[in-house]
Every structure is written in C-alpha cells, then in structure tokens.
Amino acid sequence: MREAMACFGTGLTVITGITDDGPVGFTLQAFSSLSLEPPLISLNVSRSSTSWPEIVGSGRFVVNVLAEQHEELALAFAKRGTDRFEDVEWTTGRSGLPHLSGCIAWIECEVVALYEGGDHTIAVGGVLELILGEDRRPLIFFDRGFRKLA
Template sequence: MRETMALFGTGLTVVTGMSGDGPVGFTLQAFSSLSLEPPLISLNVARSSSSWPRIVESGRFVVNVLAEGQDDLALTFGTRGTDRFGEVEWTRGSSGLPHLPGCMAWIECNLVATYEGGDHLIAVGSVRDLIEGTTRRPLIFFDREFRKLQ
C-alpha cells in the first residue's frame, strides 16, 4: 500500500493551531477541499499525532499551503520531538492563529467533525477565512521526494 500510494503526487501543508502551551503544528499531505457550499475542507490525520489533540482543544486551525522551496518547513514540522516553532519564523493571523511566512495560501478553519478512518482520523473543517499568498509555485511530494513543477 505504501509503495503504490507514494506514486500519487500531492501538495504539502503544515496544519497549525494554538494550545494552552503555545503554537503547535505538523506537516500534512492528506488535505483536500470537501465542499464549496458550505465551504469545508478535510484532513486525514494520523492517530499517532501528538500535535493534533492539542489543536483539537481550541477547535480552530490553519492549513498553511506550502510553496516551492519550503522543503525545510515540511521537514521541520514532520519531525517528532522537536521544538518546531523555536526553529522557524511565524506570525499570528487576524484570528490569532499561527501563519508560516511565504506560503501559497492560509486556510483558517473551525473544526466541525471528526470521523474514524483506520489508523487515521478524518477531520472536517469549516472555512472561516482564505488568504492567498503571492507565489503560485507549489511544493509537491511524489515518490518520497520533494518535487518542482516543470
């Protein structure tokens, strides 16, 4: 399964939020638009994530859509046991949630539902705000490597 699914190229995101301990976030590949009316997105989050339960506490999160050249952010937020926010610059969006600079877009959401999905959770977010960045060059992940569009 892992070998075959690696052949499906995707964009990369970092999901961020605020917990009682401060900012929290993790790299996520399994993100998609779910509905235009009402505006909903879905995330597939590993049950083993230690960051997701901290984000769930507030019920709000941001999907930071990574741009070409942000491989370092994907790696930083994908590494367990590190002070992820101690290693990167970030700002607070208008909602007070963490935004990572240089992203293609920021999608601010309220968590509306979570469903069981094997070793993952399927989370549904209601879109509160959409902010577009200035770049249109996505960071792509295909066959276990970061790629660029030609």
C-alpha cells in the same frame, strides 16, 4: 499500499494551531477540498500525532499551503519531539492563529466533524477565512520525495 500511494503526487501543508502553551503544528499531505457550499476541507491525520489532539482541543486550525522553497519547513514540522517553531518565521493571523511565512495560501478553519478512518482520523474543517499568498509555486510530494513543478 505504500508503493501504490507513492504514485499519487500531492501538495504539502503544515497544520498549525494555538494552545495555552503556544503554537503547535505538523506536516500533512493528506489534505483536500471537500465542499464549496458550504466551504469545507478535509484532513486525514495519523492517530499517532501528538499535535493534532492539542489543535482539536482549541477547535480551530490553519492549513498553511507550502511553497516550493519550504522543503526544510516540511521536514522540521514532520520531526517528533522538537520545538517545531524554533527558527521559523511566522505571524499571527487576525484570528490569533499561527501563519507560517511565505506560504501559497492560509486556510483558517474550525473543526466541524471527526470520523474514524483506520489508523487515521478524518477531520472536516469549516473554512472561516481564505488568504492567498503572492508565491503560487507549490511544493509537491511524489514517490517519497519533494518535487517542484517545471
């Protein structure tokens, strides 16, 4: 299964949210558009994630779509047991949610549904706001490594 799925290239995102203790976030590649009317997205989040339950508790999150220069950011937000926001540039969007600097896009969502999917949770987010960045060159993950478009 891992070998076959490594053949599918995807963009990379960092999902961020805010809790009473501050910002939280994690790297996620299993993100997709789900519906245009109404605007919905879907995430497939590992059930072992410790950040996702905190984000779900707040009911809202941001999909930060990573640009090609964000390899270190993707790695930092994939590590467990660290302050992922340490030394990371970010701002607060109009909603009060954390936006990582330099992203291709920021998609602010509310949690509208959660489904069981094996060892993952399938989350549906209702899009509240879409913000496009100036840089439009994505960071791609393919065959277990970072790639850039030619």
